[in-house]
Amino acid sequence: MKTVQAIKVAAGVPFKFKGEHKVLNNPLVLVFGNRYILEDEGIYKEVRDLFPSGHIVFGSTSGEIMEDSVYENSAVLTAIEFEKGSFLVKRENVANFANDDTDLGEHLMKSFSQENLKHLFLVSEGSTVNGSALIAGFEQNKNKGVGLSGGLCGDDGRFEKTLSSYNENPKEGEIVAIAFYGESLEITSANYGGWMPFGPERVITKSQDNILHELDDKPALDLYKKYLGEKAKELPQSALLFPLSVRHPNEEVAIVRTILNIDEESNTMIIAGDIPEGSKVQLMMSTVDDIANGARTAAKYAMNKRSAAPELALLISCVGRKLVMGQRTEEEVDEVLSVIGENTVVTGFYSYGEMAPFADQDACKLHNQTMTLTLLSE
Numbered sequence: 001m002k003t004v005q006a007i008k009v010a011a012g013v014p015f016k017f018k019g020e021h022k023v024l025n026n027p028l029v030l031v032f033g034n035r036y037i038l039e040d041e042g043i044y045k046e047v048r049d050l051f052p053s054g055h056i057v058f059g060s061t062s063g064e065i066m067e068d069s070v071y072e073n074s075a076v077l078t079a080i081e082f083e084k085g086s087f088l089v090k091r092e093n094v095a096n097f098a099n100d101d102t103d104l105g106e107h108l109m110k111s112f113s114q115e116n117l118k119h120l121f122l123v124s125e126g127s128t129v130n131g132s133a134l135i136a137g138f139e140q141n142k143n144k145g146v147g148l149s150g151g152l153c154g155d156d157g158r159f160e161k162t163l164s165s166y167n168e169n170p171k172e173g174e175i176v177a178i179a180f181y182g183e184s185l186e187i188t189s190a191n192y193g194g195w196m197p198f199g200p201e202r203v204i205t206k207s208q209d210n211i212l213h214e215l216d217d218k219p220a221l222d223l224y225k226k227y228l229g230e231k232a233k234e235l236p237q238s239a240l241l242f243p244l245s246v247r248h249p250n251e252e253v254a255i256v257r258t259i260l261n262i263d264e265e266s267n268t269m270i271i272a273g274d275i276p277e278g279s280k281v282q283l284m285m286s287t288v289d290d291i292a293n294g295a296r297t298a299a300k301y302a303m304n305k306r307s308a309a310p311e312l313a314l315l316i317s318c319v320g321r322k323l324v325m326g327q328r329t330e331e332e333v334d335e336v337l338s339v340i341g342e343n344t345v346v347t348g349f350y351s352y353g354e355m356a357p358f359a360d361q362d363a364c365k366l367h368n369q370t371m372t373l374t375l376l377s378e
Helices: 043-050 099-112 131-139 218-236 237-242 288-303 318-328 330-340
Strands: 001-009 016-018 026-031 053-061 064-066 069-071 073-082 084-093 116-122 149-153 164-166 172-179 186-192 196-208 211-213 243-245 253-259 260-264 268-271 280-285 312-318 345-351 353-357 363-369 371-377
Touching: 001 345, 016 312, 026 043, 026 064, 026 345, 043 053, 043 073, 043 312, 053 084, 053 116, 053 172, 064 288, 073 345, 084 099, 084 164, 099 131, 099 172, 099 243, 099 312, 116 131, 131 149, 131 363, 149 312, 149 345, 149 363, 149 371, 164 172, 186 288, 196 218, 196 330, 211 218, 218 237, 218 260, 218 268, 237 318, 237 330, 253 363, 288 318, 288 330, 288 371, 312 318, 312 330, 312 353, 318 345, 330 371, 345 363, 353 371
Parallel strands: 026 053, 116 149, 312 345
Antiparallel strands: 001 016, 001 073, 026 073, 053 164, 064 069, 064 345, 084 172, 116 172, 149 353, 186 371, 196 211, 196 280, 211 268, 243 253, 243 280, 260 268, 312 371, 353 363
């Protein structure tokens, strides 16, 4: 595996390479960047000129990760040439599936051959997609043993729109799936949070897919605003500080869910994934130390069953974690590096949702407020 990395510190400023600018053959080029930078009409041409044979994937962020640093208002680029394994990239747009994200996931999954398929990594739009439904479409149609991970694109704390694309200028509504093939590849993924529930446990008495209407037969948004107090004026951004622990009926492990947006007119909350009626819900909170320790735990889970040291680490962490950590955000990246090794090439972004299995489970789930790792070697 050969890699090169570069960073763009502002719109209109060219990418600057870290170290030697190697010539790569048919590379996968991952560009994670601030939405305003990705809206520059020249961004795709600039990257294409740097990598004429590259397969270029863009995703907007709520913060960018490269090496041991976390950046803002920038774009980070990582180009990867696989010397033994191979990859294939496909894309679709949510507008083409009548808001049925399960069908979209199923369609994308069926577009890939599963012979020698090791893993799928998703870079998904994060504004309107129902992430858990999207994952369900993949999970229902992929072979057992094929891994799935990735993240929902971000837009800092603005929640206005997210952008992604494959081999074109970034745009809204795109779901990009990268399939990795080859017996030589070893790919593992894991996640962990570090958030703790508090306050009374309530029952979801009315919901539809990822729209939360009522808790304990009362308007959910009214209850949530009551707990937030003055911070309710800062919704939806302030919701990132107080996610929900959602325990689905018949599930032993609770899922953390972030509120993506609110609808004042209908008095509802739009959640990042499905929230079935009958689920039990609690508010959650965390500290800087809890989040950093959670990142270390996630790295340990990802390394647990590996036979080779990772060469590349794709880190997807939640924007809510970044808001809590503030100027200490890089501590969670440091904790990851202390486990996976400082020789690993690291890239990634802060997201509106993370995709990975729970520890010791095969099925991918949508998470919020976690650090998620996808580790690759060949």
